[in-house]
Amino acid sequence: MEHSNNYYLNNPLIHRDRRLGLADSAWIKSFDCAHIRPLIICRGPIRKEAMDVFEEMGIGHYGILLSEKDSIVYQNALAPELRKLTDPNRVHRVPDYTGATKAEREERIRQIINIAQGNGYNAIYAGYGFMAEDETMVAAMEAAGLNFIGPCSRTVHDAGLKDEAKRTALKVGVSVTPGVDNATALTLLKKYPDEAALRDVIATQALTVDSAKFDSAEVSLADKADMVLAASYDKGIDLYTIAELSETIREQVMVMSRDYPENRIRLKAIGGGGGKGQRILASPAAYEGELESRIEQAAAKAPELVLEILNEVKTTGVGDNKNVLVELNIETTRHQEIQVIGNGEWALALGGRDCSLQMHEQKLLEVSVITEDLEQALATAEQAGNEAEAKVLRQDLITLKKMEEESEIFGRAVGLDSVSTFECIVDRDKHFFMEMNTRIQVEHRVTELCYALRFTNPDEPHESFVVHSLVEAMVLLAAHGPRLPKPTRVLRHTASVEARLNATNQALQPHAGGMIEKWSDAIAGEIRDDQGISLHNPDTDVFMKYHLAGAYDSNIALLLSVGENRRQTYERMAEILRVTQLRGKDLATNLEFHYGLVNWFLGNNINARPTTRFIVPYLTAVGLLKQAANNQDLPYAYQQLCAHAVADAPTAQQAELQSVLARKQLLITRPIAMLLESPHILAGWVSVHKCHALLQDQRVVWQINPVQLLADTYTFLNMDYRAGRPAANMIWDHDHEILTQALAFYSQLEDTLGERDYRALDTLLQGDAPSDFSAETWAHIQAAHRGYQAGMDILALPMFLACETDFFDLCVNEDLTITIPDRLTETALQSAMAKVLVPPPQAKSDEILAASGGMFYAREAPDRPPFVTVGSEFNAGDPLYIVEVMKMFNKVNAPFAGTIDEILVPDDGAIIKKGQPLFKITPAEKIEFESPETITARRRERTDVFLASIKG
Structure with missing residues (x-):
């Protein structure tokens, strides 16, 4: 099983060499790194990954730096790595990692140097956070005699500062924005x-x-x-x-x-x-x-x-x-980046990653882009006669090779002596260098799961060793960089994908302060980097609670999968997301979003080329689905369907049919209710099942047996029957018995009649008995068919909602571009649908509540006046305050006009919680609320439209 940070198969060099029969190679032994004693000054999944890699390399003396910012504000927010690193002498604390001002940052650098020098560390590992790209810090570490495991200060200056990087790129002929x-x-x-x-x-x-x-x-x-x-x-x-x-x-x-x-x-x-x-x-x-x-x-x-x-x-x-x-x-931007490694003399590109699926510049789903996968996809497209798709794939191959070439040129120009990322934006057949991140990236695993590095003795070609981890490569370069020969890349997997599991709500807005109380174990094939959160108590094997604090970024874990091609990789990721159970108090994550999004691509085209503008329109489309779902009355719909079915049946059969429909009600409606409640899962479901539906003017005709569709839906919702599983999380046993009988009936019937196509089978069942069936037997079969299909019309509801909201207008074209309807780009609609996905807290008419948890600021900057004071009049859309959530500053605007009567937050920097009253106000106009009767009438009116489509 590949999970947590234990995916690396590379043991210390000597052990690897012994497997290769090269244990006595003096050249390989000379690259031992046991003398490196690093202090890890980063947090998040990379800290735990670094700890594991260091141990696997034979580095026994390392320490970690903790910020007290989380644990002071929140209980149960101590670094989960402490569950593994129990030696208090190797755990060091500072108030926070960087400080809010230049003076505080300089003080923090001095503290880190003093901690390292006072505790026997000779190296610093900064991962991908905080000061990993801070030239001042790197230079200070170098001046203090500490080995910085990452690019040197010269490279950080020349490549890491975006203005310097653009000037260097222009000098060496790299295309820039x-x-x-x-x-x-x-x-x-x-x-x-x-x-x-x-x-x-x-x-x-x-x-x-x-x-x-x-x-x-x-x-x-x-x-x-x-x-x-x-x-x-x-x-x-x-x-x-x-x-x-x-x-x-x-x-x-x-x-x-x-x-x-x-x-x-x-x-x-x-x-x-x-x-x-x-x-x-x-x-x-x-x-x-x-x-x-x-x-x-x-x-x-x-x-x-x-x-x-x-x-x-x-x-x-x-x-x-x-x-x-x-x-x-550039509005049609695809965000692609090239992983590049160097020792100051040579530079080597390690393929690309497509990071276009992002929101507010925060990446969400990252996919490998390597030569081998593109060539395989191109061959498949050509064989299928998809020339438009093949044309795009040919150009992508040309673009990838050009970006790799430019990344190596740029790497040599800035003296790259570690691991960095060459970031580009791609616009059809053009690409532009954007910046170089002089650090390891969050998504570095996407690359290292595709390529390993083979270092070969130039004097003795039979002597070589393979490195699977970019963190290990960074250590090797820090310890032995000038001596390391330029490696060759070794294919591991043809495709990989990473989903960033973040603490965000259904609209992907940061959500701080939740408590994780249960996290299912990783499954076979799942690669999970979670900072150690899902480690069980070693004595009791019980999951230990963890509080997601809001002082830093929203990332909880990185979930990865690999495959022989992109489709297989996406299918494995969908399975990982399907079975993952993550529960807790006030916990909101983007797990369901990822499940829906991955299935959207599986249902459309996994080779689609989304731009960085895709996610917000996609969320808006999902919001429209949810809005339509909110306007449906499912129990009423099923009741009406049953009444019509019974009324249309022969009088002698009505009582029995009514009994059958009553027994099946929750079997059929329970999973549909769950789909309607979970908009992202609903979006994924309609995406993967649209190929099974013939859509005719909002009328849905299934090309798949509805019984099989119902069984697939239970699986899609991870509600398969398993003995001993809580009833709330699976199909109920009596419903499972009915469904199993129905599936067995149709399986036997298909075998007997030799007909697998459901539409053809249904047509046969409407006619007279075939020659080898008696009239009585055929009548029983027809009656069973009617009974099993009774009530199944309700399964059309999710697909009806997709048609009603034009969800399928957001689609992949033949040339792999994505059509984004203009309406989905309208700011007002986007804002409205975000509120549908995450309704604002219910407030009284005389107060404004916090839209999310985080840190409250009344003003734009310390030297600026507050947005509002007692007595201030404000209009709808005026800024009221700023909330810092997961390192992002979000300006919150007034939802309506009014006057500030009282400010309920004591001062800037106060921690607030979602739903907490912030201001007492007098609204400028009376706020109208819908009555329950009005809501019920509206929902039944919209439900009647669906019922009419079924009768149609």
């Missing part, structure tokens, strides 16, 4: 417009710059401005204000919008990542008026967003580099 990467330099040059003025600044502020370089005629004025800015950051002073920078960015947005009036503009902090520090401005096309007026309106939002960005990445302090990139937002 159109935009402005030097807004801070432009701001400085507005104040000091020539070289003489810059020299005055240097002298006045006593800045240290490289005089020879500054004096060179070959260095542009903009580059000289950057040199002055770098010196000011080193000294810890500001040469421009945030307001001045914001005005420059506003001007640049206007310039770019004139060239691309139909595109949105992306603003991105140079030190952001993981979705932080990015905002997208609406395009001028979203506004009214003449073009220039629309451009001004669009750009006017830039200063506000710049401040949000800088606050989110915590670079508002004096001396912080506040540069923000202004980039064209």
Whole structure:
């Protein structure tokens, strides 16, 4: 079984060599890493993974750094890794990982160095979080004599800062996104417009710059401005204000919008990542008026967003580099990235990953993109005669190879000496370099499950060793980098996929504070990285509760599967998600979302090419499904169906039919009720079963036996009968008996009649007895058929809702693009459907409740006034407060107009819970609520429309 962090099969080098018969190889032994004593300063699944890999490498002395932020605020939120690492001398604590200000970050770096030096650690492992890409931290570790397991400070500077990376990419011929990467330099040059003025600044502020370089005629004025800015950051002073920078960015947005009036503009902090520090401005096309007026309106939002960005990445302090990139937002973007590894001299690409399925820049489902899988998919498409699909796959092969080539060129240019990720956006046959993440990525497993690395002795080709783990590769590079020969990649699996299991609600909004009380064990083929949360008590074998705190990101676990092709990988992931049971108090996760989404692709085309714009329209379509489901009265529908069926039956059969329908009611309606209650599972169900339905003007004609469909639905809902299982979680035993009898009846009938097609079988059963059946026997068979099919019309309800809401209009085209209906992109509808998926807390008419848990802020920045005070009048859509949930800042707007009477939250930084009263208010108008009678009437009216479609 492959699960938790125990997937790695690579034991310490010596042990691996013994299996290969190379135990006496001096060359292989020379790469032993037992002398590395790392301090792990990251959290989440990567921390537990690093612990496991270090032990498997023979590294016995390692420690972990814990933030007290979680455990102080929440009970039962201690790092689950402590269930494994029980030596208190190897567990070290700091208030939090990074600090809120530059001074706090510098203090934290000093603390980490002191902890390492005082406890015998000689290396630092930062994983993919917090300061993993912080050039200042990496440089400080290097200066302190600590071995940083990751790219060196030079690489972090040249590749990790987004503005520097774009300039390097341009120099070496790598395609980049159109935009402005030097807004801070432009701001400085507005104040000091020539070289003489810059020299005055240097002298006045006593800045240290490289005089020879500054004096060179070959260095542009903009580059000289950057040199002055770098010196000011080193000294810890500001040469421009945030307001001045914001005005420059506003001007640049206007310039770019004139060239691309139909595109949105992306603003991105140079030190952001993981979705932080990015905002997208609406395009001028979203506004009214003449073009220039629309451009001004669009750009006017830039200063506000710049401040949000800088606050989110915590670079508002004096001396912080506040540069923000202004980039064209390519609307048909597919987000792809190339895993690249290097030792400072060589660089090697390890295939790609498609990370387009994301929301708010947070990745959700990540899929491998490698040559072998694309070639296999291309051959299949060509054999099937799908030329449109084959054309796309051919281009994807060309694009992948070009991105891999450019990643290696860029890696060598920045002296990459560890593992990093070369990120690109792909627009049909074009691609653009976006940034390089100079750290291991959350989704690195997607790559390492496809490719291993073989290191071969250049002098003795028979001597080699294979590395399966990128974490292990990072350690090897940190310990022996210059000596490591360029490896070759070894195919492990042709395809892999990763689902990020996050603490989010049904609308994928962060949900903090839930308690995990039960998590089913991993199944065969499931690869689960969960930070150790699902480890049982070693003495009692009981699951230990874990509180998901809200101080950091929302990720709970990474679920992965592999296969011989993408379809097999998706099918295995669907099975993992189907059987996973995750329960707890106030617990909300995106488990059901992933199950629905994976089945959407299985029901459409697993080779589909979604863009980064796909998820929100998809959620909107799911919300419309849920809204329609909410307007159905299932018990009433079944009652009406039964009444019509009984009325249409011969008088002599009516009593028996009524009895049969009553016995079958919960057998049939119970799973349908569960589908209607769970919108994401409903979306997945209709997606995989639309191939079984003939849809004619909202009338559903099944091409599959409804009895088999009902059995499949119980399986889809993970409600299969298993003795000893709680009745609430499976089909009830008496219903199971009825269903089993029905399946056996049809199986025997199909064998006897030699007919497997249900429509043909049903037609036979409507006619006279075949020659080898007596009239009496055939009458009994027909009666049994009518009995088993009685009431099954209700199974059409979920498919009817999909037709009614045009759910299938969101579909995959022949060329693998996805049609997104215009209505699903409307902001108002998207917002409304998010509220359908997650209804806001029920509030009194004189109060506003917290929409989610998290950390409350009354103002946009510490030096800004609060959004509202007692007596403030507000309109619908006005900002009321900011809540920080799982590291993301979310501005919450007023749902209606009113006046603030009382503020119930004591101060900024207070922890709030979903549904907690925040403000006492006087609404500007009376809020109307629907009566129960009105709701019932509306639901029955919509249910009657469904019933009419069945009769139709």
